[in-house]
Amino acid sequence: MTAQVVQAGAPTVPSSPSALTGTGFLLRFMLRRDRVRLMVPTVALLVFCVYYVTATASLYPTAADRLNRAASISNAGGVLLSGPGYGLDNYTPGAMFANEMALWIMVFLAMTNIFQITRNTRAEEETGRAELVRSLPVGRHAATVAAWLVVVIVDAVFGVLSGALITAVGGLAAVDTFVLAAGMVLTALVFAAVAAVTCQLTVHGRGASGMAFAVVGAAALIRGLGDIQRPHGSWLSWLSPIAWTQQLRPYFEVRLWPLGLSVAAIVVLLAVAALLAGRRDLGEGLLRERVGRADAAPSLAKPFRFAFRQLRTALLCWMAGCVVMFGLCGAFLGENVGKIANSLASQNALTGRIFAGDPLGAFLRIFILHCALAVAGFSVAAVLRVKGEEEEGRLGLELSRPASRTNLLMSRVAVVMLGMLVLLVVGGGVTLWAGSLLSHGQIGLGELAGCAATFAPGIAVLIAFAAACYAWFPRATPLAWVLFAVVIFESFFGRLMELPDAVRALSPFWWVGNYPVTPVEPSHMVGLCVAAAALVALAVAGFRRRDLVTG
Known part of the structure; x- marks a missing residue:
């Protein structure tokens, strides 16, 4: 009886939350807090896409005009800055959009996703706000999953609306347009998953986004060099997620299987991010920071020298x-x-x-x-x-x-x-x-x-x-x-x-x-x-x- 009384009177120890506890709450909070940051670039990009297809249709109304346009990008520089060049022999408005704009839309979406992931994960840890949130019943991976769901929702909305608007306003083939939109969204999500990995490596949000941006730049460069080596892409091109979308060949001979490469890359990168997150402490990074001087250099007492020291790394990277x-x-x-x-x-x-x-x-x-x-x-x-x-x-x-x-x-x-x-x-x-x-x-x-x-x-x-x-x-x-x-x-x-x-x-x-x-x-x-x-x-x-x- 005594044992039963003691057991009944013992304080109840709250069970530790699961890894995803609180994900829904954080998702709603991020969507509400960042609604303007999310809406403005999305709407601007949608307006630009619609404007581009309508403007090019009026600027290049005939097949001869479009073939002249195709001839101007049928060189190494044009391939580097656009795409592998599918459909140049019969340069339709859809092929023009896929060749000349898809690359830049993917880069823009990727950069937006990287900013959003680092802002809602690594930056929150850097400022200490994540620790306050984790003091509540919030799981270890809840913030990362919520940040990931935010970009998935926004990118999906962009994909559906862009496909519908371009099809309706530009009169482009619906299947090809939606396949291209799906490819661009999946490529952007690949780089969002890259950001989820880089956020586990460094303690600074700028460092995490900088590493992810470097991956985007390397992917664009590798794709360009690979397409220059061989018409319509070489083996080097396939090392870049950007090439996977361009190899869908919309408005030429559309195919779907390259989408599977993006899906597989997303799954692998998210699994790596989860594995790395489980191997570090909150607020820490897996990459060891360089040990600095015990005291600051006397020259840093000068405001100009100190300001230069703060911007030096960014200047060198740019x-x-x-x-x-x-x-x-x-x-x-x-x-x-x-x-x-x-x-x-x-x-x-x-x-x-x-x-x-x-x-x-x-x-x-x-x-x-x-x-x-x-x-x-x-x-x-x-x-x-x-x-x-x-x-x-x-x-x-x-x-x-x-x-x-x-x-x-x-x-x-x-x-x-x-x-x-x-x-x-x-x-x-x-x-x-x-x-x-x-x-x-x-x-x-x-x-x-x-x-x-x-x-x-x-x-x-x-x-x-x-x-x-x-x-x-x-x-x-x-x-x-x-x-x-x-x-x-x-x-x-x-x-x-x-x-x-x-x-x-x-x-x-x-x-x-x-x-x-x-x-x-x-x-x-x-x-x-x-x-x-x-x-x-x-x-x-x-x-x-x-x-x-x-x-």
Whole structure:
């Protein structure tokens, strides 16, 4: 009886939750918290897909027009930047979409998925919020599974809507369109599974996403090199998940079995991620971090040197990416670049206007424009990193030293400005010139470097605007990305849609002009520099006046 009484009065020990306990709760929370982050890129990509199929149908209405377009990408550079080239002999609007846009849609979806996975898993562990959540009855793998289900839901919605809209608006074959949409979604989910693995390796969210982005870049490069080696792909191409979707051959002779490769890769990668997650402690990574100095170098007491140290790794990674990407793009600028530019100029009335007067100069500017947009995106993100430093309390520690707010903010802006200039001129102009030498190109170094340098004042305005938004109203920093989106839209579609100059003038890149097609307008360059300087001064004034966020 005594034993029974003691047993009855003993406290009840709660059973430990299963590995997936709380997954549904976390899924609902992530969907609600990130609804805007998920909806905006998805809707934007859907609009772009619909616009592309309708625009190409109007630009290339006849088979002869489309064959002329196919001839302009039937070279090593075109294969590298598009696809293996199925259906070029009978270039339909569907084949055009599959060859020229599927690669970039897959890359965009993959990057979005990587950001979402790292944000909801590794970043939560890095900030300590995951530990608070795990103090509740939440399983070990609940956060990872919930993050994975978020990207599955969003990608599935995109796949269904894109297939339906492209079929309805563009009049493309329904079966081929939905097969292509399924392939793009599965490829993006492969890279989401890669991110789930990299999140187990490092303790930092940026490191995990950086490794996953490197895999995306390697996959795109391997696919391109493999397709260049042999028409319609070689064995090297099949090492890339991107090639698995392109080898579906939509709008040519569609086949389904490559989808199984993506499904198998997802299953294997998720199993590896689960295995690795079971072998590490919460908040830790499996890769050992490099042991640093016992004390900081004296030079890091200077705000400029400290800001450079924070951005050094990102700058080196972006420089490596620019060298690889634009070095290979230099193949477009070989000895036949003049013929390619003239061919593009003769495709239709619109391309005739775009390339009028100087087809070669307009062709060079398109390459530099892509580099400038990439560098602009990096620069805006680099400036806004200071917001995260403030929210996590590290910026306040910096200001506890004898360093003024003006010096601190100006140092960060200066490092980003200098990094932008190096990436733009060296990673873009010089690298394109070096790549053209490999294919016996005759383009001058000064012409490419000068064209790249003309974009620097426009990017400086974007950097200064982002700094001003952060300095005065940190919650307004998304406006910097809105302006960046305006720049992208105007650069690609401003002339195509014949927007009025009053609207196009909202983009700093519009003021840059069309060098080397037309001479640089000195007053525009000076105006952009003055606008950037005024925005920086405004940012300093705002940063000195407002209180810092303490948590």
